[in-house]
Structures are given as C-alpha cells and as structure tokens.
Amino acid sequence: MHPSLPVFHPTSALPSLLSRLSLGGLLVLAAVAPATAQEPSPQREPVIRVSAQGEASIAPDIAIVNFSVVRNSDTAQVAMDQNSQAMNAVMAALKSQGVEPKDIQTANFSIQPQYRHSQPKEDGTIDPPEVVGYEVTNTLMVKILDVAKVGTILDRVVKLGVNQGGQISFTNDDPEEALTQARKQAVERAVAKARVLTEAAGVRLGRVIEIGEQAQAPMPPQPMYRMAMAKEAASDAVPVAAGENTYTVRVDLTFALEQ
Secondary structure: OOOOOOOOOHHHHHHHHHHHHHHHHHHHHHHHHHHHHOOOOOOOOOEEEEEEEEEEEEOOOEEEEEEEEEEEEOOHHHHHHHHHHHHHHHHHHHHHOOOOHHHEEEEEEEEEEEEEOOOOOOOOOOOOOEEEEEEEEEEEEEEEOOHHHHHHHHHHHHHHOOOEEEEEEEEOOOOHHHHHHHHHHHHHHHHHHHHHHHHHHOOEEEEEEEEEEEEEOOOOOOOOOOOOOOHHHOOOOOOOOOOOEEEEEEEEEEEEEEO
C-alpha cells in the first residue's frame, strides 16, 4: 500500500488570505487618511483692484501731410508726362521750404483708364465700355518738422499743381514726457480711489501687489484738415490750427488688504 498523500483545499484557504490582505489594506488607509485630512488648505490673501486714467496734453511738433497730383489726358504717356512735370515742381518747392528728402515719400502711384459707358440699345444689348482717356495719380506723404510752415507749404504746392489731398495729422517726435505725467496722474488717482473704498469698507490699505498700464496715443490725430484743392481758391497761406495732442495712460493696481 502506498502511504496516503496530504490533501490540500485551496478554496478554504483563499478566503482567509483575502481577509488578512483586506484588513492590512484598511489599516494602511486608516493610517494615511488622517495625515491627508490634516494638511491645511492655502488661504487667499484679501486684495482690492482699482483702475484709473491719467492724461497729459502737449503741442505737436510734427505734421504728416498727404496730397496728390492728378492729371488726365487722351493717352497714358501724355498724362504721365504732365503729372511728372507738376510733381517735380512740387518736390522742389518742398525742399526749398526746408523739408528733407528723407521726409518725402511716394505713397501711391497709379495709371487708370477712363471709360465711356454706352446706353442700352432697343434690343437690350449694351456695347462694351470705350476707353476715352487715362488718369495718372501721384501721391506724396510728407513729414513737416516745422509745424508753423504747414499753411505756407500747402499754399505753395497747390499753386504748383497739387489738386487732390487727404488729411493732415499732427503728432510728436518724443511724447515720453507727456506719457510720464499721465502715468503719475493715473497712479495718484488709482491710489486715491483705493483709499476711499477701503475707508468706506472699514479695512486698511496694504502694500501694492501688482501694477499694469495701457498707454494710448491720440486717436484720431486732432485737428484734421481735409483738402478739397482748387488752384483758384488758394490764398497766400492756408489757415491750419495744430491744437494739442492728448496722451492717455490707464493703470491697474492691486493692493493687499489689512483687516
């Protein structure tokens, strides 16, 4: 006879093993959970945010002028020759008034055919447009550094052939001083506003946490002068008022609050 072998019953041992594992896992979770629950959540610092604008105005020292010489003729070549003759005289006059060549720039040049459109016929058909001539336009953008000369220059170039114009805009070569004044005023107004709000709320104004700014150039440039030019209407000097440019700065301040 063979000796009897021991008989194992895995199904009866497995529940006991799982039970011990589960108990161990619960003990681990029980040990970790209190530590997690005890971590303090970060507290947000009480703050107040305010915005204010500051402004500063200064007289412009630069004028940007756009004007055109427009000529029409039966052929493109004749129109261009007439336009070039007038524009050469205009550019020479600008230089004689102290405008540097670097401050004179061609902004646009175009040659456009001119059409005659036919009326519809009795049968409803229409003949194609007929070219009857050409128009040549040459536009300059000029920077004038002596604002007092703007009126005299306009009068001069109109007499020499400029017959179409755009706008004059006045600006400043270096507006930094005006922007600095606007910044200071904006900050002073923002601080004053924050103090009024905190005093009304019964809290104390703390340190500055954050400062931001947004600067705005004068938009649109003022004043603007639209030129509908006619040689016969030109006077000795076109009246032009430069006015002032106002620069605006907005600041956003964030302060801490002290209870």
